[in-house]
Amino acid sequence: MLGKDMKSATFILVTGALLVGLSACSKKDEAPPAAQEDAVTAAQYPDAAAPLNCHPQLQKLVDALPGKAEIEGQKITGRECRSGMASITYGNGEPVLVSYELTALQYAETDLEPLGQKGGQELLDNLRKTMETKIVVSESLLKGAKATAGDASVDVMKPEERLQLPREITLPNGAKAMISTQDGNDWELDAVMSERHMLVMHWLNNSKPASTDEAAAAFARLAKEVQFEKLK
16 A cells, blocks of 8 residues: 555664763853854764774775765764764754765675674675665655556545655766655655665754655755765
8 A cells, every 4th residue: 555654664674773061151251152052062962073983994984974064054963983884963853954874785894893704794785685675665655656646546645645755866976866754854865876885864854844856955965965986
């Protein structure tokens, strides 16, 4: 069946394996609003912009992530590198959050030595297959939506659901990616870019739901911040 149930299935398939106090200012010496924002961000996320102590094999992923201190008006709130993955997050969802996650899909390019070559590669292969399955579910939803469009006797989708259907887009490096959402606020981009790398991005705007057209435009803009050339 199409509609919310099918959309929910798309998201259920996502793997779970991938994973300063402020000095008080007197009113007289109150810092400018921008400086206050910077101070609050530093207090809440003191290590967000600090250099990451990563496994050498993950440094390439870290280098390929956006290098800006601020994106979409949001400052860095998290950075991480572990389990074959490197990520960076901007904002906290009040109301906007943007995140990027790059995963290496070849054991030799990860920090999975404790699992051994066989176990480590099996984990990475499963992650890739899970993502590929998620993308196939989105493709099936699109195919079904197209087949039932305009036929009231079989079309169970609401007009607003059709405005938020998944869509395939092309990344700046030429790789294909699928964007999808469960609620219209939190949009996800998924891409198995090659046998070596996978990209997941989130664009969350809690101020209002977005259409597929709006999400596609946002991801087209945000994906340009990824330094794909450093993954070669």
